[in-house]
Amino acid sequence: xxxxxxxxxxxxxxxxxxxxxxxxxxxxxxxxxxxxxxxxxxxxxxxxxxxxxxxxxxxxxxxxxxxxxxxxxxxxxxxxxxxxxxxxxxxxxxxxxxxxxxxxxxxxxxxxxxxxxxxxxxxxxxxxxxxxxxxxxxxxxxxxxxxxxxxxxxxxxxxxxxxxxxxxxxxxxxxxxxxxxxxxxxxxxxxxxxxxxxxxxxxxxxxxxxxxxxxxxxxxxxxxxxxxxxxxxxxxxxxxxxxxxxxxxxxxxxxxxxxxxxxxxxxxxxxxxxxxxxxxxxxxxxxxxxxxxxxxxxxxxxxxxxxxxxxxxxxxxxxxxxxxxxxxxxxxxxxxxxxxxxxxxxxxxxxxxxxxxxxxxxxxxxxxxxxxxxxxxxxxxxxxxxxxxxxxxxxxxxxxxxxxxxxxxxxxxxxxxxxxxxxxxxxxxxxxxxxxxxxxxxxxxxxxxxxxxxxxxxxxxxxxxxx
Amino acid sequence: xxxxxxxxxxxxxxxxxxxxxxxxxxxxxxxxxxxxxxxxxxxxxxxxxxxxxxxxxxxxxxxxxxxxxxxxxxxxxxxxxxxxxxxxxxxxxxxxxxxxxxx
Numbered sequence: 001x002x003x004x005x006x007x008x009x010x011x012x013x014x015x016x017x018x019x020x021x022x023x024x025x026x027x028x029x030x031x032x033x034x035x036x037x038x039x040x041x042x043x044x045x046x047x048x049x050x051x052x053x054x055x056x057x058x059x060x061x062x063x064x065x066x067x068x069x070x071x072x073x074x075x076x077x078x079x080x081x082x083x084x085x086x087x088x089x090x091x092x093x094x095x096x097x098x099x100x101x102x103x104x105x106x107x108x109x110x111x112x113x114x115x116x117x118x119x120x121x122x123x124x125x126x127x128x129x130x131x132x133x134x135x136x137x138x139x140x141x142x143x144x145x146x147x148x149x150x151x152x153x154x155x156x157x158x159x160x161x162x163x164x165x166x167x168x169x170x171x172x173x174x175x176x177x178x179x180x181x182x183x184x185x186x187x188x189x190x191x192x193x194x195x196x197x198x199x200x201x202x203x204x205x206x207x208x209x210x211x212x213x214x215x216x217x218x219x220x221x222x223x224x225x226x227x228x229x230x231x232x233x234x235x236x237x238x239x240x241x242x243x244x245x246x247x248x249x250x251x252x253x254x255x256x257x258x259x260x261x262x263x264x265x266x267x268x269x270x271x272x273x274x275x276x277x278x279x280x281x282x283x284x285x286x287x288x289x290x291x292x293x294x295x296x297x298x299x300x301x302x303x304x305x306x307x308x309x310x311x312x313x314x315x316x317x318x319x320x321x322x323x324x325x326x327x328x329x330x331x332x333x334x335x336x337x338x339x340x341x342x343x344x345x346x347x348x349x350x351x352x353x354x355x356x357x358x359x360x361x362x363x364x365x366x367x368x369x370x371x372x373x374x375x376x377x378x379x380x381x382x383x384x385x386x387x388x389x390x391x392x393x394x395x396x397x398x399x400x401x402x403x404x405x406x407x408x409x410x411x412x413x414x415x416x417x418x419x420x421x422x423x424x425x426x427x428x429x430x431x432x433x434x435x436x437x438x439x440x441x442x443x444x445x446x447x448x449x450x451x452x453x454x455x456x457x458x459x460x461x462x463x464x465x466x467x
Numbered sequence: 468x469x470x471x472x473x474x475x476x477x478x479x480x481x482x483x484x485x486x487x488x489x490x491x492x493x494x495x496x497x498x499x500x501x502x503x504x505x506x507x508x509x510x511x512x513x514x515x516x517x518x519x520x521x522x523x524x525x526x527x528x529x530x531x532x533x534x535x536x537x538x539x540x541x542x543x544x545x546x547x548x549x550x551x552x553x554x555x556x557x558x559x560x561x562x563x564x565x566x567x568x569x570x
Contacts (some may be wrong), residue, residue, distance in 0.1 A: 014512070018509045018512075019486055019487075019490060020479045021468070021505060021509060021526075022490045022491060022494065022502070022505070022506070023490050023493070025494045025495070025498045025501060025502050025505070026493045026494055026495060027495060028495070028497070028498065028559070028562035029499065031498060031559045031562065032556070032559045032560070034505075035505060035556055037558060038505055038508060038509055038552060038555075039552050041509070041512075042508070042509065042511075042548055042552070045512050045514075045515055046514065046515070048516070048519065049515045049518045049519065053519065053522050055519070056504050057522075057529075058529060059521065059522050059529045059534070060522065062521070062529060062538065063518055063521050063538070063541060065520060066521070066538050066541040066542050066544075066545070067541055067545050069542055069545070070541060070542035070543065070544065070545025070546045070548075070549070071545045071546075071548070071549040072549075073545075073546045073549075073550075074545060074546040074547060074548065074549030074550030074551070074553070075541075075549045075550065075553055077546070077550045077554075078549065078550045078551075078553035078554040078557060079553065079557070081554065083558070086500055086554075086558075088502075089504075089550075089554065090500075090503050090507060091508040093504070093547050093550060093551060094507065096511075096543045096544070096546055096547045097507065097510050097511055097513065097543075097544075097547055099540075099543055100511065100513050100514070100517060100540040100543040100544045100547070101513055102535070103517070103536040103537070103539055103543070104513060104516035104517050104520060104536070104540050106533075106536045106539070107516075107517075107520035107523075107533045107534070107536040107537045108516070108520065109554075110533040110536070111520065111523050111531075111533030111534070113523075114519060114520060114522075114523030114533070115516075115520075116521060126473055153499055156522070185531065190528055213546060220503065221503070224503055224506060224507070227507070227510050228506065228510055231510045231512070231513050232480060234477060234513055234516055235476075235480075236480075238515065238516050238519070239472070239476065240515055240516070241479055242512055242515065243512055243513060243515060243516070244476055244479055244480050244483065245479060245480075245483045246509050246510055246512050247480075247483075247510065248480050248481075248483030248484045248487055249483060249484075249486065249487040249490070249491075249509070250487075250506040250507075250509065250510045251484065251487070252487035252488050252491060253487055253491040253502065253506050254503075254506070256488065256491045257491075257499060257502070257503070259513075260496075266510070269553075299495065317504055347498075348496075350496065355499075355500060355503065356499035356500065356502075357496060357497060357498060357499030357500035357501070357502070357503075358485075358500060360496075360497035360498070360499070361500045361501075361558055361561070364497075364558070364561040364562045364563075365540065365561050367561070367563070369542035369563060370562050370563070373497060375496050375497075419495060441471070442472070
């Protein structure tokens with residue numbers, strides 16, 4: 001049994017360790033150390049909680065059992081999950097944080113005495129507001145993340161689901177939550193508390209269904225942010241500094257990531273949230289034009305020949321590479337090229353893939369050294385001086401239309417200047433437009449060679465032809 | 468008049484948002500995925516609340532309505548803590564420099 005003051009100091013220490021955990025991520029060299037700080041912070045927080053309760057009755061046995069069960073499931077998932085499935089894993093984890101926040105809030109509401117918040121039917125006003133906000137945000141995080149998970153996993157179509165009056169409905173439900181919390185404070189009614197949670201679950205679903213697949217980087221970051229705010233809300237209820245600090249850190253982290261992702265698409269946060277992007281690509285005249293324009297297509301042999309005679313190659317990976325699991329074959333290809341003294345670098349657009357940093361993790365998995373991988377602004381000028389751009393599974397992020405056509409929905413989005421390369425190899429399954437539903441001008445340029453095939457199969461064929 | 472303790476917690480909260488803002492901006496973009504998984508793991512410090520709720524049951528009734536929610540929340544948060552930290556560790560192990568690779 002330790003005093004409340006001592007416990008508070010330990011919680012502060014664990015909060016500081018969490019800050020250091022994030023700080024470590026500023027460079028891959030310090031990142032592993034940072035992760036150990038995070039683990040240490042978590043152990044301190046859990047041990048101090050046990051010590052400060054000091055009630056070592058039989059229930060503690062059950063607490064440990066449940067902890068071990070959860071830990072075993074978590075460890076199993078962490079070791080088994082393929083790197084290509086990271087986006088859905090993160091979405092799934094967000095949903096668990098959200099649900100845990102809801103359950104802690106419910107437990108606190110049903111047994112406020114255990115948390116020193118007053119008695120049933122007479123909970124302190126501030127605590128009641130904090131726990132209902134924590135529960136509402138947690139519930140939105142939970143159901144929103146479940147929808148994001150289903151979309152990323154492909155169980156649910158990635159296409160946006162929209163209906164008329166959607167935004168008005170969301171607005172009414174959002175205001176409804178606040179009105180109900182107000183009445184909850186007046187009446188302390190259990191029924192109103194449950195209603196708040198149920199409506200929040202509904203809002204989470206409604207909020208995410210209109211958002212399409214390629215906007216997922218924003219959605220995941222946003223849900224990341226929500227899970228932080230939910231934790232902070234519970235932290236205020238429990239008067240726990242570790243939880244308040246962590247909630248604030250995670251909340252601002254998610255918010256910054258959402259901002260970076262929105263900026264990389266030149267879209268406002270509001271327009272992403274309102275959703276529906278990429279839904280109405282019924283521009284028939286565009287499709288007709290596309291059929292008439294000539295396209296140069298080639299095979300693996302042509303591609304191998306082009307790259308063998310190049311002196312520098314830039315690889316542009318995208319979501320298609322993740323889907324085809326082509327990262328290992330790609331690395332093999334690059335190794336062969338390097339043996340021929342060809343300079344190879346990777347160019348990564350911030351929104352390539354389905355979550356922030358998605359491509360970097362896949363390349364790291366394939367043992368690509370991180371100092372060969374460059375961000376958009378660091379490499380964009382190099383395209384003009386390079387011989388070959390190898391675009392694998394990316395599309396909209398290379399579309400020159402974003403720079404030339406003010407009418408295009410992606411106008412103004414920063415894109416990779418792939419077309420400035422002497423020649424462009426474009427691995428793609430078909431001519432179908434990308435997620436944004438816009439035809440890519442790059443397909444029809446004279447210096448573009450289309451390689452129609454599955455990304456992994458094409459890369460493997462090129463490897464064979466490089467011998 | 469004394470300052471309400473809530474104001475102190477609010478101060479901690481707001482200062483932490485600022486710390487988070489500056490720390491996260493310095494995270495290199497190539498580590499954004501591990502950033503998400505580690506923030507996931509640390510936000511599961513909510514397990515603190517779950518443990519308090521679960522231990523609130525009396526020895527006669529370990530599982531009452533309130534503590535059951537606590538116990539379920541422990542499982543959920545524990546999945547996240549172990550899963551989040553371990554998957555982050557697994558990812559970070561893969562980020563290597565050229566030199567390491569040739570060894």
